[in-house]
Amino acid sequence: MAKRPQVLIVEDQLGPRKSLEMILSPFFDIHTADLGKKALELLQEKPIDVVTLDLRLPDLHGMDVFRQIKRLHADVEVIIITGYGEFKTALDALHLGASSYLLKPFNTGDVLSAINRAAGKKRQIDQLKAFLMKIGGMIGLKKELSQGIKMLEEDSSLFDKVKALFERTDQEIEEERRVNHFEFIRTLIDAIEKKDPYANGHSSRVHYYSYLISQRLRLTELEKEELLIGAYLHDIGKLGIDQQIVQKKGRYTEEEMEAIKRHAEIGINLVAPLNLSPNILALIRHHHEYYIGQGYPDGISGEDIPLLARIVAVADAFDAMVTDYPYEYRKVLSLDEAAAELKHCSGIQFDPKVVSALIDTIEEEHDRILLKSALLADL
Ligand SMILES: [Fe+2]
Incomplete structure (x- = not known):
C-alpha cells in the first residue's frame, strides 16, 4: 500500500486542533504541535508532507513560522489556517508560497480537498526528484543533480517555479x-x-x-x-x-x-x-x-x-x-x-x-x- 501522506497540524487551541485531527486522521498520518517552536522541531524529525498552520500562536508569530518552514523545508506544502480579521495576512502567505488557506470554523469538504491537493503536489515533487536522481545516476550526473535539487530546496522561489511546472491538482x-x-x-x-x-x-x-x-x-x-x-x-x-x-x-x-x-x-x-x-x-x-x-x-x-x-x-x-x-x-x-x-x-x-x-x-x-x-x- 502506498505510504500515507504525513500532515502536521500546528494549532494552539484544543478545539480546532481536535476537529482537524478528526477530519484528517482517516486519510493521513497526523502529527500535532501547539507551539511554533515545537512545529519547527517536528519538521526536523519527521518527513512531513503538509502543514496546516494557524497564524496565531502563543510563542512565535505564525508568519515567522511560515517563513522558517519555507526556508528550511521548501518542498513542504503549507496551508494557512485563518480566522476572522486575518485575511490580509493569509493573502500575504499565499504570495510567499502557501498552498492555500482555510477559514475557521472548518468545513470538512474544504479541509479535505485542500489537504488532498497539497499532498498531491508534494507527491508529484517527490516523484520528480526520484526520477531525476535515477536519471542522474545513469548519465553520470548524480552529484550535479543532487546539488541541483539541494539548490532548489534552498531557494523557495526557484522551487515554486519547478513546482508550478509539475503541479498536479485536480x-x-x-x-x-x-x-x-x-x-x-x-x-x-x-x-x-x-x-x-x-x-x-x-x-x-x-x-x-x-x-x-x-x-x-x-x-x-x-x-x-x-x-x-x-x-x-x-x-x-x-x-x-x-x-x-x-x-x-x-x-x-x-x-x-x-x-x-x-x-x-x-x-x-x-x-x-x-x-x-x-x-x-x-x-x-x-x-x-x-x-x-x-x-x-x-x-x-x-x-x-x-x-x-x-x-x-x-x-x-x-x-x-x-x-x-x-x-x-x-x-x-x-x-x-x-x-x-x-x-x-x-x-x-x-x-x-x-x-x-x-x-x-x-x-x-x-x-x-x-x-x-x-x-x-x-x-
Ligand atoms: Fe528502441
Missing part, C-alpha cells in the same frame, strides 16, 4: 499537466541526447515523424498527446544499458543484441516515478514488436501491438534509414528510398496502415519533410 488542470510533462520530458531528453553525439536529435525526429503519421490516422486528441510524449521517451531505457554497447560501431554480437533488447523493459522501470499513462508505457514497452510477431520483448503481433507503439516503430525505423548515424554500418537512404524500404517491410515488420500514412505524407510534402528533418539533425 481534473481541471489535467490537460495543463500533460503539457507540462511534455515540456519537462522534452528538455530532459534533449539534454541527455546532447551527451551522446550519436543519438543527437533522434528522439526529436522520431517525435516529428510520429506527428506526421498521427495527422493521417484517426487518433483522439489524448492519444496524439500520449504518442508525442512516448515518441520522446521510447528509447529512454538505453540509459540503463552499457553505453559501450549502445554506441558500438558495426554489428552487435548475439550477447550485445540481448543486452540492447532489454531497453524496452528498462525504459518502463525508469519512467515509473513519472506516473505516465498506461498508453505511454505500452508504447515504450512494445516499440520493437513486429507486425507478424517475432519482435521483442513479448513477440505479440498485429492489432495486439498497441497502435501508438506501431506508429513509433515506423517512425523509429524511418529515422534510422534516413539519418547518417556514425555507428550505423548501412548507407543513408533518401526519403524515397526509405519509403520504398518501408513498403517492402509493410505487413511484416510494420503495420501497413501506419506505413501508408507516412508514405502518403512523404509523397505530398517531400521537400518540407526533408528540410525539417535536416533542421532536427543537429539540435
Whole structure:
C-alpha cells in the first residue's frame, strides 16, 4: 500500500486542533504541535508532507513560522489556517508560497480537498526528484543533480517555479499537466541526447515523424498527446544499458543484441516515478514488436501491438534509414528510398496502415519533410 501522506497540524487551541485531527486522521498520518517552536522541531524529525498552520500562536508569530518552514523545508506544502480579521495576512502567505488557506470554523469538504491537493503536489515533487536522481545516476550526473535539487530546496522561489511546472491538482488542470510533462520530458531528453553525439536529435525526429503519421490516422486528441510524449521517451531505457554497447560501431554480437533488447523493459522501470499513462508505457514497452510477431520483448503481433507503439516503430525505423548515424554500418537512404524500404517491410515488420500514412505524407510534402528533418539533425 502506498505510504500515507504525513500532515502536521500546528494549532494552539484544543478545539480546532481536535476537529482537524478528526477530519484528517482517516486519510493521513497526523502529527500535532501547539507551539511554533515545537512545529519547527517536528519538521526536523519527521518527513512531513503538509502543514496546516494557524497564524496565531502563543510563542512565535505564525508568519515567522511560515517563513522558517519555507526556508528550511521548501518542498513542504503549507496551508494557512485563518480566522476572522486575518485575511490580509493569509493573502500575504499565499504570495510567499502557501498552498492555500482555510477559514475557521472548518468545513470538512474544504479541509479535505485542500489537504488532498497539497499532498498531491508534494507527491508529484517527490516523484520528480526520484526520477531525476535515477536519471542522474545513469548519465553520470548524480552529484550535479543532487546539488541541483539541494539548490532548489534552498531557494523557495526557484522551487515554486519547478513546482508550478509539475503541479498536479485536480481534473481541471489535467490537460495543463500533460503539457507540462511534455515540456519537462522534452528538455530532459534533449539534454541527455546532447551527451551522446550519436543519438543527437533522434528522439526529436522520431517525435516529428510520429506527428506526421498521427495527422493521417484517426487518433483522439489524448492519444496524439500520449504518442508525442512516448515518441520522446521510447528509447529512454538505453540509459540503463552499457553505453559501450549502445554506441558500438558495426554489428552487435548475439550477447550485445540481448543486452540492447532489454531497453524496452528498462525504459518502463525508469519512467515509473513519472506516473505516465498506461498508453505511454505500452508504447515504450512494445516499440520493437513486429507486425507478424517475432519482435521483442513479448513477440505479440498485429492489432495486439498497441497502435501508438506501431506508429513509433515506423517512425523509429524511418529515422534510422534516413539519418547518417556514425555507428550505423548501412548507407543513408533518401526519403524515397526509405519509403520504398518501408513498403517492402509493410505487413511484416510494420503495420501497413501506419506505413501508408507516412508514405502518403512523404509523397505530398517531400521537400518540407526533408528540410525539417535536416533542421532536427543537429539540435
Ligand atoms: Fe528502441
